[in-house]
Amino acid sequence: MKRRFVSNTSYTKVVIDDPKVIHAHHKQHKLARTTTAHAIGLLVTLVVLSVSTGSILRSLGRPSSPRRRPTAPRPPRKNLTLTNEFVSTFRDLLLRPVLNESDPVPFLLQNGQLLCRAPHKGQLRSLRARSLLEMISRGLSLHYHHSTLFSTEQSHEDMGLPVLLMNGDGMGCNVARHDEELPFPRLSWSIPSPQKHGGGWCHAVGMVSYEMWNAFHVTHDRHWTWDVTFERDERTYPWEEKIRKAVWRGTTTHEQTQFRESEFEDIPRAKLVKAGMNHPDVIDAGFTAFVERFEEDEEELAKKTNVAEFIPFVEQMKYKGVSLFWSCGLVDVLIIHMIATSRGKMSFFSSTEAFIDIDGNNWSARFVMLLCTNSVVIKVCCSFTK
Incomplete structure (x- = not known):
């Protein structure tokens, strides 16, 4: 049996074209080059997140196997503490019936679908989160994830990629003190400027702007409309x-x-x-x-x-x-x-x-x-x- 993130936890599918989640349903049309680039860029971000949390997936997704005597000593796992903190935080947020406005929103990318706890769907209906879900959904529909997103030694599609989304203005990084509340990767709408605050101390992963996605996806669904x-x-x-x-x-x-x-x-x-x-x-x-x-x-x-x-x-x-x-x-x-x-x-x-x-x-x-x-x-x- 494979171990799950939280035992006896039920998930609900995030339906991108559900009118309760998306207030406007767009007709099928030829993908604009710029919109496609945004979707691909978002998937690249998820690939980075997947690599950063790879040890989480391996530790939670692999079935247990008999112990074997190693032929050579294994190097220590450098990100063990980081991994444990991510798992602990993800589980804690997942079990909360109500999330605060400043809390990261937990969801899973599993078998080409976006899954979340039913009580958390409200947070994912906001303008910002909805834009992210649309970007991921568009990227998945282009099938780029088959060759890049799940290319580890054992497929993680069955157990899913855990994602934490910072849905508000904050990113969990304090630019005044140069420290952070969450020392592991999470998606956010911005990151500290490396020119002003240096790099390497904040684990937030910046995403494609929801403002630009809405502009391209709604107002400019084809690249030539910019010329007009x-x-x-x-x-x-x-x-x-x-x-x-x-x-x-x-x-x-x-x-x-x-x-x-x-x-x-x-x-x-x-x-x-x-x-x-x-x-x-x-x-x-x-x-x-x-x-x-x-x-x-x-x-x-x-x-x-x-x-x-x-x-x-x-x-x-x-x-x-x-x-x-x-x-x-x-x-x-x-x-x-x-x-x-x-x-x-x-x-x-x-x-x-x-x-x-x-x-x-x-x-x-x-x-x-x-x-x-x-x-x-x-x-x-x-x-x-x-």
Whole structure:
């Protein structure tokens, strides 16, 4: 008999095209090259996860066999502690009737199907998790897993690949202290930036952006629709009619491990808005809402910062950034030049349309979408990457 992850634990199939799970059913169509690349990329991520947790699968999936006297001493198992912690955490989460918002969601990839505990289906119906399930399902339908995902000495298809999904903004890694709560691989929507925080200390495995998946899968289900979008945007917002400023809109979110105790003026986004207030001829930046710990002080804070109206995403392409240079720090944002074209100085960005992109609680989900517009994107040096 093969050993299972948890005895007497029942699983339910995660039905990708179930209307209760997926709110829109798409007609069958020819796979777009970009969508296929995303699905393959997600499977590559699962392959990495499979390799990282290979010892788990071997220890739980192999049938017991008679002991044999080894002909040579075996090397010690380096990941034994890591494996035991993963198994313990996976079992604990699997047995919970209710998961907290910050808890990783456990599920199995088994025989080409996605399985989860029935009480956990609610967590897998969220926008982010649903996008992941769609990506995996699309990849499995392409049959790439037959040659790569289960290529170990003994097939693990019968007992499944255990997966933990960090479904919220967090990834289990503290970038302020450079330590982590979960010292084993798990899927997350971002990882610490190796340029800013170094690498090798966080075991989170970054996934393909759910924002991009939704854009390709729903809005752009064929690659050529991007050309149509670009042509439309260029007609709607001609270059010569753009406003000569860089634009940003957002809320007062901020990364907790680094700025939990910071004053309002010291959080990165507040510094950006302050820079816009000091140089309104260059930057149009403003808060659309006060959230989290600053929500109660909205009336007082509104007097010292800039509160601005929400601007729809596409309408922000009316703005043209002029002569900006940013320092690389989580947002010690410094404007080195003012409108250089009017003062005869060399500019970093001269007569170019621009979005400003800056992290909030974690990574910036809209960054990849900004790169697909016909706008220049000014990316403030970040703590997280995808």
